[in-house]
Amino acid sequence: MATMRVNGIDVHVQRLGHDSGSARPVVVLIHGLLIDSLASYYFSLAPRLAEEGLDVVMYDLRGHGKTSRPPTGYRMEDFVDDLDGLLDALVIDRPVHLVGNSFGGAVAYAMAAARPERVASVIAIEAEPPARAWARNMYEGLVGEQGGLVVQQVTQWLRENPGERNARPFRAAGRVLDETALAQEIPLSALLDEDLSAIRCPVFAIFGGASKLSAQTGMLEASLPHCRTVVLPDLGHSVLVEATAQTYALVRDWLLLGQEAHALGEAR
Template sequence: MATLRVNGIDVHVQRMGGPGDVPRPVVVLIHGMLIDSLASYYFSLAPQLAEDGMDVVMYDLRGHGKTSRPPTGYRMEDFVRDLDALLDALAVNRPVHLVGNSFGGAIAYAMAAAHPERVASVIAIEAEPPGRAWAQSMYEGLVGEEGGLVVREVKEWLRENPGERNARPFRAAGRVLDETALAQEIPLSSLLDDDLSAIRCPVFAVFGGASKLAAQTGMLEASLARCRTVVLPGLGHSVLVEATKETYALVRDWLLGQEALALREAR
C-alpha cells in the first residue's frame, strides 16, 4: 500500500504481482463512482490476476477511498490526467491494459482516446464511452431537476439506514457529494465524438443482460474496429459482484489473448 503525489493530489495505490525479472503485462483496475473504491477489485479480480502473472495496479480515484478529496477538479479530463501522471509516478513505460467498472470504464475509454500510446487495450465492465449519451446520463443521475437520481438514492439510503454496519460506502458517497463539486462537474466533461474514432486500441465490453447499458453492443461493434462484446444473461449493473468468477475468466482470457497477439506481432 502506498500514497503517491500525483497531479497535485495524494493518490492511494496498491500493486500486486509487480515488476520482476521477467516483464509482466501491466493491468490497471479502475473502480466506479461514489460508493466504490479499489477495494472492489482487491476482493474480486486483483489477487487472481496477480497470481496468474499480471502486474496489477489499483488506485482510489480522486475524492474516493483514501485518495485526496479536493473540492473541485472532477471533470473526465481530470481523472485522465490523474491516471496519466500515476503511470509516470510508477515508472510504467509500456502500454497498459485498462479494466474499468462502471464510471471506471468511462475513464478507461477517455484515457485510450487521449493517450493511445499508453493503452494496450480497454476492458469495460458495465460502462459507457464518455460521449453525449453518457453526459446526459451523468446529468440525470447527478444533477437533474431534483438533485439527480443517483444523489437522491444515496441520500435516501443514508436517511433510512443510519445505523447499518454496511453503510460505510454510502456515508463515503455522501461526503463526496457534500464536500466536492463532482456532481456538477462530471456532466461538463470534455466528450468523445460519437464515432469513437479516437479509440484505436482493442476493446472488450462486458454487460449484464438486464442492464440498459447492454443496448450499446451493436453501436460499439460498429464504431470500433477491434471490439468484442459479451452480455451475461439475467445480470444487472453489478456484474463484477454478481458474477465475479465468470467476469474474472472473461477478463483473464482477454488479457492472455491480447498479450499472445502482441508477442506474435512483435516477431
C-alpha cells in the same frame, strides 16, 4: 508506496503481482463512482490476475477511498490526468491494459482516446465511452431535475439507516456529494466525438443483459475498429459483484490469450 503524489493530490495505490525483475504485462483496474473503491478489485479480480503472472495496479479515484477529496476538479479530463500521472509516478512506460467498471470504464475509454500510446487495450465492464449519451446519463444520475437519481439513492439510504454499522461507504459517498463539485462537474466533461474515432486500441466490452447499457453493443461494434462484446444474460449493472467468477474468466482470457482470442471472437 500506498500513497503517491500525482497531479496535485495524494492517490492511494495498491499493486499485486509486481516483480521488479521481470516485465510482466501491466493491467490497471479502475473502479466506479461514489460507493466504490479499489477494494472492489482487490478482493475479486486482482489477486487471481496477479497469480496468473500479471502486474496488477489498482488506485482510488479522486474523491474516493483513501485518495484525496479536493473540492473541485472532477471532469473526465481530470480523471485522465490522474491516471496519466500515476503511470508516470510508477515509471510504467509500456502500454497498459485498462479494466474499468461502470464510471471506471468511461475513464478507461477517455484515457485510450487521450493517450493512445499508453493503452494496449480497454476492458469495459458495464460502461460506455464518454460521449453525449454518457454525459446525459451522468447528468440524470448526478444532477437531474430532482437532484439526481444516484444522489437520491445515497441520501435516502442514509436517511433510512441512521446509525447503521458499516455505513462508511455510504457516508463517504455523502461526503463527496456534499463537499465537492463532483456531481456538477462530471456532466460538464469534455466528450469524445460521437464516431468514437479517437479510440483505436482493442476493446472488450462486457454487459449485463438486464442493464440498459447492453443496448450499446451494436453501436460499439460498428464504431470501434477492434471490438468484442459479451452480454451476460439476466445480470444488471453489478456484473462485477454478481458474477465475479464469470467476469474474471472473461477478463483473464482476454488479457492472457490476447489477440488470438479476440480474432476468434470476431470470427464467430
